[in-house]
Amino acid sequence: MNLKSISRVALLATIPLFAISCGESKDTEEEVEVSEAPKFLSKPLVSHIYTADPSVHVFDGTIYIYPSHDVESVVEEDDSGAHFNMRDYHVFSMTDINAEPVDHGRALDVDDVKWAKRQMWAPDAAKKGDKYYLYFPAKDFDDIFRLGVAVSDSPTGPFTAQPEPMKGSYSIDPAVFQDGEEYYIYWGGIWGGQLQKWRTGEYLSTGKSPYADEPEDDEPAISPMVAKLSDDMLEFGEEPKKIAILDQDGTPIKAGDHERRFFEAAWVHKHNDKYYFSYSTGDTHNIAYAIGDSPYGPFTYQGVVLKPVQGWTNHHSIVKIDGKWYIFYHDTELSGETHLRNIKMAELEHLADGTIKTIEPILK
Template identity: 55%
Template sequence: MKIKILSILCIIATLHIQCKEQKPSSAGADESDSISVEVFEFDKPIITEQYTADPSAHIFDGKMYIYPSHDYESGIPEDDLGNHFAMRDYHVYSMDSVGGKITDHGKVLDIDQVDWAHRQMWAPDAAEKDGMYYLYFPAKDKDDVFHIGVAVADNPAGPFKPESDYIEDSYSIDPSVFKDGGEYYMYFGGIWGGQLQWYRDNKFQGKRDVYPDDEKPALQPKIVKLAPDMKSFAEAPKDIAILDKDGELLKTLDNDRRFFEGAWVHKYKNTYYLSYSTGDTHNIVYATADNPYGPFTYQGKILNPVLGWTNHHSIVEQNGKWYLFYHDSCLSGGKTHLRSVKVAELKYNLDGTIQEMDKMVSVD
């Protein structure tokens, strides 16, 4: 694919960010075989052949693998439910280390392969167990209700073969899987278009947007232990309590701190870090706990707002350094549904708190 390279200035609020615009195809799914794309440059999109978002990054067999969603121009008008985010397939990308050449391993799963799925294959994640690899993904069924599916491969680059049905008792969006010792835990959930507000105590309440009152505790992300087969739940999903420093649950009206979507858990020096997006206030924030179930205590921001409506991230360590993978809309000139994956080094203070970032940081 011949890429046209232009320089543009992307502006959001008071942030002035220089980035390079390279027009990827937005026509739909790409059937290409495995190809190498341009060498990574810090603070710029790391994938420019197509639009990518919601990056889940993992180290498998010593190599960095990225599992993003795949944006394209759907032609659907923008709305608060995210119908214009009409993604329908997944690619897998890899690089030996951050800063190296990125390889696109091609399309590894398409919605036409998933019997139960109707539309909107949103942010995925992946996990490995006993030499098998599992791709977890949300999609809407024929009734436009989100569930979480799983597909399996014998290598991290796929292709992945989907199970015939979604995971029983799964709902909402943004699955992410965290391994702790020999156990695997899935975190999931998202409000507004993510439909978490349609459920109470894991029971579907109908297609009704019901939120707690402003002064009541906000809706919480979910955690569930995966069964040994990695294709089912070993228990009923549980709420993850997110508390303020006084030990009180974050409230619905606390838009700067309350959970919206994109939960991700990592462990650093025996502390569990739950990070997530605040959605309509556009922050990536984090809370900490001493076990994967929480409760988690809110600590602060990781990443301030980026260009575009959404932000969705992952955090991973490689060769002694920690990295934040995220996306923005700089490459598309600010189109909120055409996003591109970026990466920055994440740094901790001596007390274990995470240094706050203003969009772009220099990486040594």
Template identity: 60%
Template sequence: MSYRKTLLPLALGAALLGTGCSDKNAAPETPQNTQSLINSASAKPEQFINQPLVTHRYTADPAAHVFNDRVYIYPSHDIDSGITSDGEGDKFDMKDYHVFSMAKNSLAQPNAEVTDHGAVLKLEDIPWASRQLWAPDAAEKNGQFFLYFPAKDKDGIFRLGVARSNSPSGPFAAEPTPMDGSFSIDPAVFKDDDGSHYLYFGGIWGGQLQRWASGSYEEEDKYPASNQPALSPKVARLSDDMLQFAEAPRDVQILDNTGNPLLGSDSNRRFFEGAWLHKYNGKYYFSYSTGDTHYIAYATGDNPYGPFTHQGIILMPVLGWTTHHSIVQVDGKWFLFYHDSQISGGKTYLRNMKVTELIHNDDGSIRTLDAYLD
């Protein structure tokens, strides 16, 4: 989860949907009802395809997994901290993580019971971190559970941390230092069929990925020219103990259908933040947020390192500015976890997580979802 230095008005963000691609590969136009809801931030509950999973606290960036025959969700915990400046995501000043869980057979049920396991990791318990506990993810190995998270260190640089627990519901104890060689935001863990774990990460603008273009951190933002390849998310295989990278992070290339890297100007398709990987029928699906154009897009490849070829849109724009998701298989069905800003009336930094079924078509493509009813 990241945020632009100067927040675009929602209407302007939606207006950008038509830019950056040739007509052949352009993203579909935003449906008129979606456009209206984005602009007005006045949607009524009956206008959404799904209702918030929890309403007693703000939640965002939900990372869902099946552990111990139950669905566990690891989201960000939005709070209204009183910060008024947008800055580099200053309003997103999260200070702890909560874990939620629900029965597998309740995912498709309205008003499903969701258990809040409470605060499982707090900012003050992370020795190296100074602020902004943004979007996390979790993994399991040999009965131990690992929570991966970004936070700014004492110098204001985003790093990735890891915390451990003997239970998927926590509490988690953070390692005293961040992961060696880690940077930026939005860690997402994928476990392949051979038991290897891969960590995907990165986010531009507030996520600082653009400050690592040279290989080391620089205070000045450096973005590629419009005719140059877009900034790439990163991937690294995790060490056996799950606490470090087992290799230097690599670029995750996202290509167009001619085999060329997506360009920096291709804002409908290029990576912004929120990476996720799932595997379906032997194919790897890399999905991500396009950020300022408000899509969840996806690309496919033949191995966890990529390259991945852009295929289309999973989720159209939601109420609010950011979009961040996860995809999980539960008892033979696939589900998309995402967030919007329904319960806060459209405040972009006070969000709520949702879930809906995700459909793979017979040809392997993913059916595009609209977050609003017709």
């Protein structure tokens, strides 16, 4: 596939124009748009297919990237994200942080998942013993997002999906965090991710716009979810719990605080015995983070890891490789289209006080 490179930003420039009026010429000034390519912090890691939402892990010394696979879509764009109509997953590997990623081909297709109808969105993976587990969201035949699990003897697949989704699962963006011998799964995404429709514990089919079931602006924001995984890694090993993201004064971040509230793309990493919960703020396009003393939280808001990228979505993972921390993310440099993204990476720095230095993906 030849991927197009059409991304541009519009800058206003004032230039002289010559106009002829009533037989006379005169100098006038008029504002016109001039296109100029943005300067990006990082280069795309993969260019032969469109990739997004990269979840990255190091297994046995090799770096593995588990992204979603963006494709051209004839589905009309709407607030539910229907035009993000991905149907399969590819796995990539890197022998070191400077290596070119190797595409190991299709690891799982929606046609191989009995319960899934469409929209294989952002996945994640885990290793336990000699087995590898791919966690993914997809819409079932009632168009409700569920979480699925697929298993393989290889980190690159192919993966065999379980015949049913995880019991009691819903919404999107599964992320698995290993802490010692325990594995925790985090998930959730509002609007098109449907998390707001589960506020009562049952799916609310209101028939309204995707954001109609959100709380009022002065109420606590919708919480992402967490559960310890079962020993066999195939189900929740406990009743899922809501994650509290708090302001510095200990009060919950409010639903109307779009600069800081959770939207989607949960990820957890551990640094100096602290747990870092990072996530996308959605319509304000930041990757924000909060810190806590437990994988269950509560987590106290600290700031922004990654400023907005080119494109509507912002989704990431954070991983330590050979003693250094990196953030993997995506933007739309190769296509300029919201639903056709490409993955990137940048080095990430924890400061002496435990906070994270904010990264600007587009250079000024």
